[in-house]
Amino acid sequence: MHHAVLDRWSRGASLLHARDARMKVLLLLAFLVAVATTPGFAPAHWAIYGGAVLAGVALARLPLPAVLFRAAVVLPFSMAFAGFSLLAGDSSRACALVAKSYLSAAAVLVVAGSTPLPKLLRALERLRVPAFLVLVVQFLYRYLFVISEQAQHMRLAAESRGGWRFRLAAGAVAVLFARSYARAESVHRAMLARGFQGTVAVLAPQRAGWQDWALLAAGLAAVAVLRFGPELL
Amino acid sequence: MTPLIEVRDLRFRYEDGTLALDGVNFTLGAGETVALLGPNGSGKTTFVLHLNGLLAGEGTVSVCGMHIDKAHLPAVRRKVGLVFQDADEQLFMPTVLEDVCYGPLNLGLDPKEALAAAERTLRQVGVEHARDKAPYHLSAGEKRRVALAGVLAMQPEILVLDEPTTFLDPPGRRALVEVLRGLPQAKLIVTHDVWLARALARRAVFFEHGRIVADGVLEDVLARFAWDPATA
Numbered sequence: 438m439h440h441a442v443l444d445r446w447s448r449g450a451s452l453l454h455a456r457d458a459r460m461k462v463l464l465l466l467a468f469l470v471a472v473a474t475t476p477g478f479a480p481a482h483w484a485i486y487g488g489a490v491l492a493g494v495a496l497a498r499l500p501l502p503a504v505l506f507r508a509a510v511v512l513p514f515s516m517a518f519a520g521f522s523l524l525a526g527d528s529s530r531a532c533a534l535v536a537k538s539y540l541s542a543a544a545v546l547v548v549a550g551s552t553p554l555p556k557l558l559r560a561l562e563r564l565r566v567p568a569f570l571v572l573v574v575q576f577l578y579r580y581l582f583v584i585s586e587q588a589q590h591m592r593l594a595a596e597s598r599g600g601w602r603f604r605l606a607a608g609a610v611a612v613l614f615a616r617s618y619a620r621a622e623s624v625h626r627a628m629l630a631r632g633f634q635g636t637v638a639v640l641a642p643q644r645a646g647w648q649d650w651a652l653l654a655a656g657l658a659a660v661a662v663l664r665f666g667p668e669l670l
Numbered sequence: 671m672t673p674l675i676e677v678r679d680l681r682f683r684y685e686d687g688t689l690a691l692d693g694v695n696f697t698l699g700a701g702e703t704v705a706l707l708g709p710n711g712s713g714k715t716t717f718v719l720h721l722n723g724l725l726a727g728e729g730t731v732s733v734c735g736m737h738i739d740k741a742h743l744p745a746v747r748r749k750v751g752l753v754f755q756d757a758d759e760q761l762f763m764p765t766v767l768e769d770v771c772y773g774p775l776n777l778g779l780d781p782k783e784a785l786a787a788a789e790r791t792l793r794q795v796g797v798e799h800a801r802d803k804a805p806y807h808l809s810a811g812e813k814r815r816v817a818l819a820g821v822l823a824m825q826p827e828i829l830v831l832d833e834p835t836t837f838l839d840p841p842g843r844r845a846l847v848e849v850l851r852g853l854p855q856a857k858l859i860v861t862h863d864v865w866l867a868r869a870l871a872r873r874a875v876f877f878e879h880g881r882i883v884a885d886g887v888l889e890d891v892l893a894r895f896a897w898d899p900a901t902a
Contacts, residue, residue, distance in 0.1 A: 444804070555764035555804075575764060582806040583758050623759040630722050630752045631820065632744060632776030637763075 441582075442507075446499055446550035453497040453551040457649035458560035464656040465548045471664040472537050472544075478529035483536045485663050490543045497551035504550065508543035515539070554578055572637060576624075584617055672735040673697045674828050674856050675721060675750075682716055682727030682880075690716040691727055692880035698828065703857040705867035705888060707897060708877030714860045715755070717877070718830045721858070722752045734827065748777060751826030751855075755833040757813035761805035766792070766816050769805065773824040784823075791819040795849050811842030815849065822853070829855045835863045864898050 447454075453461070468489070475482045494501050515538035519531035549557065554575075562571050591609050625633075675698040682691040690713050698704060706714045719725040723738045723746055733749050736742040754760045763769035770788035771781075779787065792798040795815040800808055808816065814834060821829065834850075835843045847869045850857065861867055867874060867888060874891040876884040884891050892898045 555768065558764065576762065579762055579764060579805070620759060623754070623756065624762050626719070626724050627752075627754050627760040628762065629724060630747060630754075631773035631824065632747050634744075634776065637772070638775035 442503070443546075443549055444554070446497075447553045449498060449551070451496065451498040451551065453493065453547075455648075456652050457645040458552045458556040459563055460645065460649045460653040460656075461548045461552055462557070462560050462564060463653060464660070465544060467657055467660045468544050469541050471660050472540050475537070475664065478532060480536075482663070483540065485666075486540050489659065489663060490540060490547060493544065493547035493551075497547055499547065499550050504543060504546050508539055508546055511538045511542040568636065580617070580620070580624075583620070584613065587616060588613055671700065673699050674702075674734060675858075676730075676732045677717075677720070678730045680717070680720060680727050680729035680731060682720065682725060684716075690880055691720075694729075694880070694882055696875065696882060696885075698856055698858065701854075701856055702873060703859070703871045705871040705874040706858060706860040706877065707862075707867065707874050707891065707895070712877040713880040714877050715832055716880075718752065718832060718858065718860055721828075721830055722747055722750045724752075748824060749826055750828045750830060751821035751824060753814075753817050753821050753829065753831045753834060755836060755860075757810070757817040758805070760817040760820065761813060764804060765801075766797070766803050766805065766808070767801040769816065770820045770823050773820055777824060787823045787825075788819070791822040792816070794822065794852075795819045796845070809842075810837040811839070811845060814838065814842070814846060818846075818849065827855060828858065829853065830858045830860075832860045833862070834859065835861065835866050864892065864900075867892075 468486075472486055475486075491501070494504050512535065515534050519534045522528070522531040522534060552560075558571050558575050562568060588609070591613065595605055595609065675696065677694055677696040680691050680694040680696075681689070683689050692713075694713070694717060696717075706717070708714055716725060720727060720731050720738075721733065723743045726738070731738045733742075733746045736746060736749075738746050761769050763772055767785075767788055770792060771784040774784035774787045775781070789798065789801070792801055795818050797808075797812050797815045797819065800812055800816065805813060805816070814837075818831075818834075829850075831850075834846060838846060843863075843866065847866065850870055857870065859867065859870060871888055873886065874884075874888040875882045876891050876895055876897075884894060
C-alpha cells in the first residue's frame, strides 16, 4: 500500500532522515514556492529543480525509480488541466503544468520519505499549522491501516462465500462506513477515559542543532540560486 | 473504611430503548480482584463504562468516596484506569511512547515527568523495546500490554480490564497474567476466560439481564452457573 511504503522509507537512516523535520518542511515550502512562481516555459529552470530533487533523493538514500514512479501519481490530475490548456492553444502552459506538478510531487515525496509521520506532524504543529488539522491527519493515518484491514477481511469473507461483485462492494462500503463511525465513537471514549479535554498534549519536541540550521540556510540559499540564478546569467 | 467503588441501584437504558442495567448494586474493597462473568449482552461492559463516567445512568456510583459528577470526573478518571477490549481503539497516538505519555500529559505532568512515567510503565509490562514503534506494527499481545501501560502510567488505584485476553495466544495470555499479578491495584476483570479469572480472582459477580445475580467466591459462582467449559 502506498503509505505503507512511505512509512518504511521514512524510518530509514540517512543524513536527511536525521535532520529536524521543521527545517525540512520550511525548505520544502520554499522549494514549492520557487517552482510554482517560475514563470512561463522554463526548461532550464525545471532541469535544475529536477537536479535538486535528485540530490534530495540521493541524500535521503531513497530508491530513485520508486520515487519517480510514485511522484507520477499527480500526473492524471495535472494532465487533465494541461489538456484544457492545450485545447486553448497554450502548449507552453500545458508543459509547465505537468513539469511543475511532477517536480512538486517528487519533492514532497523526498520529505515525506525521509521523515516519519509523527515527527512531520509535530513539526507542522510547531510551525503553527492549526492543531485541529494536524489531529485529523494524525487520526486518518492511524486508522487507515485498521480500516483497510477491516475492508480486506470483509472482502475475504465475501469471496469465501462465493464472490465479490460490484453490488456487494457498494454494500460493503456502507457497512465499512458504519463500522468506522462506531469505532470513532469508541476511540473518543478511550480518549475521554484517559483524561482528554479537547487538546492533545505532546511530548517535548526535537531540538534543532547546528546541522539543522545549516541545512535550512544552505537549502534556502540553494533554492534562491535555483530560482533566480538562471535569470541573472 | 470507604470502599474503592460503591454502586447503588444503577439503571441504564441505551438510546434505542434497550435496558442494559436494571438495578445493579456492587462494592469493591481495597486490594480486591473481582471477575465479572456473565453471558454476552448481560451488561458487563455497560457497567464498567459507568465506573469511569463514560456512561451515566440513574442511581449512584462513587469512586473512593467521590460521587461521579462533572466536578469529580477528572479525579475519578485518574483513580479508575480502564483498559478497553479492542486495543486498536485505545492506541490512537502515532507511536507507543506518545500513546503511553498521553494520559500523564492530560493529568498535567510536564513532558519530562510524563516521559519518565511512560518509560517506567513500558518496562513494567515488558514492552520497552517497542517504544518508538507505531501501534500497527505491534502483535496483539504487545498491543494489549501497551494499552495497559497507557493506563498504568496514570497511576490509577483501580484497574478495570474488559476482556483482556481476547485474541491472545497462550504465551501471550500467560505473559499478561504475570504482569497483572505483579500489579498492586484493585482489579475488576470482565471476562469469559475462566482460566484468567482463576489465575487472578477469588471473588466473582455474575451478570444476567442487566443485574448482578450472584456475588461470591469464584468457584461457587462458576459451579452454580455451570460456567467452566472444562466441566460444563
